[in-house]
Amino acid sequence: MTYPRYTPLIESLPASVPFVGPEEQERQRGAPFAARLGANENLFGPSPHALAAIRAEAENVWKYGDPTSHDLRAALADHMGVALENVLVGEGIDGLLGNLVRLLIGTGDAVVTSDGAYPTFNYHVTGFGGALHKVPYRDDHEDLPALVARAHEVGAKLIYFANPDNPMGTWVPGADVTAALDTLPDGCILCLDEAYVEFAPEGTAADIAPDDPRVIRMRTFSKAYGMAGARIGYAVGAAALIKSFDKIRNHFGMNRMAQVGALAALHDTGWLAHVQAEVRRSRDSIAQVAKENGLSALPSATNFVTVDCGCDGAYARRVLAGLVARGVFVRMPFVAPQDRCIRISCGRAEEMEVLAKTLPEALRDADQTG
Amino acid sequence: MTYPRYTPLIESLPASVPFVGPEEQERQRGAPFAARLGANENLFGPSPHALAAIRAEAENVWKYGDPTSHDLRAALADHMGVALENVLVGEGIDGLLGNLVRLLIGTGDAVVTSDGAYPTFNYHVTGFGGALHKVPYRDDHEDLPALVARAHEVGAKLIYFANPDNPMGTWVPGADVTAALDTLPDGCILCLDEAYVEFAPEGTAADIAPDDPRVIRMRTFSKAYGMAGARIGYAVGAAALIKSFDKIRNHFGMNRMAQVGALAALHDTGWLAHVQAEVRRSRDSIAQVAKENGLSALPSATNFVTVDCGCDGAYARRVLAGLVARGVFVRMPFVAPQDRCIRISCGRAEEMEVLAKTLPEALRDADQTG
Numbered sequence: 001m002t003y004p005r006y007t008p009l010i011e012s013l014p015a016s017v018p019f020v021g022p023e024e025q026e027r028q029r030g031a032p033f034a035a036r037l038g039a040n041e042n043l044f045g046p047s048p049h050a051l052a053a054i055r056a057e058a059e060n061v062w063k064y065g066d067p068t069s070h071d072l073r074a075a076l077a078d079h080m081g082v083a084l085e086n087v088l089v090g091e092g093i094d095g096l097l098g099n100l101v102r103l104l105i106g107t108g109d110a111v112v113t114s115d116g117a118y119p120t121f122n123y124h125v126t127g128f129g130g131a132l133h134k135v136p137y138r139d140d141h142e143d144l145p146a147l148v149a150r151a152h153e154v155g156a157k158l159i160y161f162a163n164p165d166n167p168m169g170t171w172v173p174g175a176d177v178t179a180a181l182d183t184l185p186d187g188c189i190l191c192l193d194e195a196y197v198e199f200a201p202e203g204t205a206a207d208i209a210p211d212d213p214r215v216i217r218m219r220t221f222s223k224a225y226g227m228a229g230a231r232i233g234y235a236v237g238a239a240a241l242i243k244s245f246d247k248i249r250n251h252f253g254m255n256r257m258a259q260v261g262a263l264a265a266l267h268d269t270g271w272l273a274h275v276q277a278e279v280r281r282s283r284d285s286i287a288q289v290a291k292e293n294g295l296s297a298l299p300s301a302t303n304f305v306t307v308d309c310g311c312d313g314a315y316a317r318r319v320l321a322g323l324v325a326r327g328v329f330v331r332m333p334f335v336a337p338q339d340r341c342i343r344i345s346c347g348r349a350e351e352m353e354v355l356a357k358t359l360p361e362a363l364r365d366a367d368q369t370g
Numbered sequence: 371m372t373y374p375r376y377t378p379l380i381e382s383l384p385a386s387v388p389f390v391g392p393e394e395q396e397r398q399r400g401a402p403f404a405a406r407l408g409a410n411e412n413l414f415g416p417s418p419h420a421l422a423a424i425r426a427e428a429e430n431v432w433k434y435g436d437p438t439s440h441d442l443r444a445a446l447a448d449h450m451g452v453a454l455e456n457v458l459v460g461e462g463i464d465g466l467l468g469n470l471v472r473l474l475i476g477t478g479d480a481v482v483t484s485d486g487a488y489p490t491f492n493y494h495v496t497g498f499g500g501a502l503h504k505v506p507y508r509d510d511h512e513d514l515p516a517l518v519a520r521a522h523e524v525g526a527k528l529i530y531f532a533n534p535d536n537p538m539g540t541w542v543p544g545a546d547v548t549a550a551l552d553t554l555p556d557g558c559i560l561c562l563d564e565a566y567v568e569f570a571p572e573g574t575a576a577d578i579a580p581d582d583p584r585v586i587r588m589r590t591f592s593k594a595y596g597m598a599g600a601r602i603g604y605a606v607g608a609a610a611l612i613k614s615f616d617k618i619r620n621h622f623g624m625n626r627m628a629q630v631g632a633l634a635a636l637h638d639t640g641w642l643a644h645v646q647a648e649v650r651r652s653r654d655s656i657a658q659v660a661k662e663n664g665l666s667a668l669p670s671a672t673n674f675v676t677v678d679c680g681c682d683g684a685y686a687r688r689v690l691a692g693l694v695a696r697g698v699f700v701r702m703p704f705v706a707p708q709d710r711c712i713r714i715s716c717g718r719a720e721e722m723e724v725l726a727k728t729l730p731e732a733l734r735d736a737d738q739t740g
Contacts, residue, residue: 002556003584003610004559005472010618015617021437021438038432043432044432059421225390230431253461253462255625
């Protein structure tokens with residue numbers, strides 16, 4: 001017998017994937033982390049109104065969620081200054097990216113991204129047989145003009161660009177993104193991932209006409225709104241593109257409590273401002289701790305700070321291992337030369353204390369074992 | 371400009387989809403439904419322990435869910451008498467079906483299902499370019515021998531079979547399913563959808579060795595466990611097949627509250643027994659109401675009853691419209707000759723009263739407008 005008979009594309013995909021969660025690491029080390037600072041989760045949590053809405057909606061969990069997420073979409077359309085048909089709600093940006101790639105990318109179709117940018121996007125492109133073309137970062141920034149130039153060279157149908165960027169935390173003015181749209185190859189769509197934009201300076205969000213067919217922007221309730229575990233993101237783009245997701249998406253895929261929680265979170269602008277202030281404070285704390293230990297922190301427009309360990313990837317990996325062994329869950333950029341850095345999510349005073357205590361020890365170990 | 375540049379497969383897919391939720395119908399009619407009996411949701415709700423677990427976990431919604439759903443999977447492995455690596459947790463059976471089809475079915479690959487069976491499975495097969503081959507129901511049952519025979523004829527890689535069946539509510543003994551595995555074409559996988567099996571008589575669940583590569587079974591917390599809005603289902607199958615989902619699935623796709631809620635629900639066997647008893651009672655109520663109105667109810671092993679309106683599809687559609695117009699949300703099988711029926715989910719005494727009051731009026735209308 002020949003089981004299972006996968007498609008040739010599936011046969012070609014790698015069996016191992018890099019998605020190891022902190023819970024798996026905790027099981028392996030036999031102890032919980034003291035500070036969970038590795039997944040850019042929002043340790044200041046969701047709006048109390050969102051929490052209350054989730055808890056109140058729990059008793060309706062016997063009902064499927066509205067497959068159109070109508071009420072949330074209407075509020076998001078208002079929030080973004082677009083029409084209802086320009087907004088799609090989905091199971092986090094990860095889920096939306098998967099569907100976007102599936103709509104546009106078939107075997108051999110060219111896609112451009114930065115070398116070291118969001119691995120889940122690459123996972124989807126590879127998963128649908130696309131050909132990934134990677135452009136180096138420049139001065140720790142994603143290089144938008146170079147991405148567009150490469151797209152022209154390879155005839156790309158899709159470019160991925162995050163602003164602000166993960167894993168580096170850097171950003172470009174939104175006006176640069178808007179201007180870049182006019183330079184795209186004909187028919188090429190820019191996937192603009194704005195997952196962290198609520199943490200960025202004024203002017204980072206691009207100014208885009210609601211029905212501009214050249215760009216689709218992705219946003220989320222996982223970061224500034226503190227609801228990563230709810231799995232709820234949204235895409236904003238031209239009505240035709242947004243509607244095409246209906247051909248393939250999991251229509252009844254939305255969690256009902258997530259829908260109402262996100263709606264409540266969106267309306268609680270006071271809590272968002274509170275989180276933004278706490279994140280600024282924590283960014284300063286991380287930068288201060290880094291400086292006290294002779295390291296430099298990159299400027300950040302996100303809820304994490306990328307810290308330059310000042311040496312090569314091997315050294316940074318030792319620092320990372322030392323932190324993880326001491327109960328601090330952090331991650332790092334995968335690709336040289338950014339892998340000289342480690343990436344630390346913002347946290348509360350208690351996590352910052354753990355970090356301040358642990359980093360010197362991790363650095364001492366890294367120096368000694370080098 | 372040529373936007374968007376979809377793949378040829380996406381271009382070929384229908385733009386309209388049949389997934390209209392009750393909320394959309396409520397918006398269109400300008401009033402809420404008095405009885406929500408159309409989606410086979412569980413109106414008796416989830417275990418109070420599950421509700422408590424969901425509410426307690428809400429404060430952790432800032433964390434992503436465990437991408438391996440480890441604790442829930444371990445409990446499910448125990449529940450099913452298999453090993454951890456035989457179980458995958460996913461975003462409802464709908465999400466799991468999509469990934470299963472993506473693993474196995476490429477352009478033109480043959481898939482066999484019953485004509486009128488679960489439309490979401492067909493949606494996924496079409497969405498990945500598969501060729502659907504449909505076998506008629508026989509005596510309102512899915513015809514497993516005929517499905518297998520067709521699979522031999524067309525060289526199918528995948529057969530879909532639900533036991534109990536949706537939309538008819540009928541079932542076959544699990545032993546028939548087990549025996550059918552030996553008759554499958556070489557390399558053909560049976561997707562055994564047991565979404566409703568907790569409502570079925572003893573012996574309906576098939577007896578399958580944990581690592582049998584010829585079958586993958588799907589189960590859910592949406593039906594007997596009353597958590598449709600949480601979006602959580604699971605697949606049980608050979609370890610190699612289960613592991614292959616890791617190549618493509620949305621690893622961080624699970625809602626964290628759904629994970630803990632499902633775990634608590636699974637352990638509350640007392641609540642499950644309560645729901646099963648209530649569903650039996652409601653099935654009898656629906657059958658009684660049907661009989662009082664001169665209609666016949668099909669025997670059901672699910673939490674819905676399919677009622678034969680005794681005429682053709684046009685007549686049943688008029689009955690359906692009459693019920694919907696009077697605030698009773700129900701649905702019907704799409705395909706003749708099953709479309710002579712309407713499908714009514716089990717409900718509490720109050721929904722049964724609404725049904726008893728409304729059905730005679732809907733029938734009177736249907737008779738008069740025919």
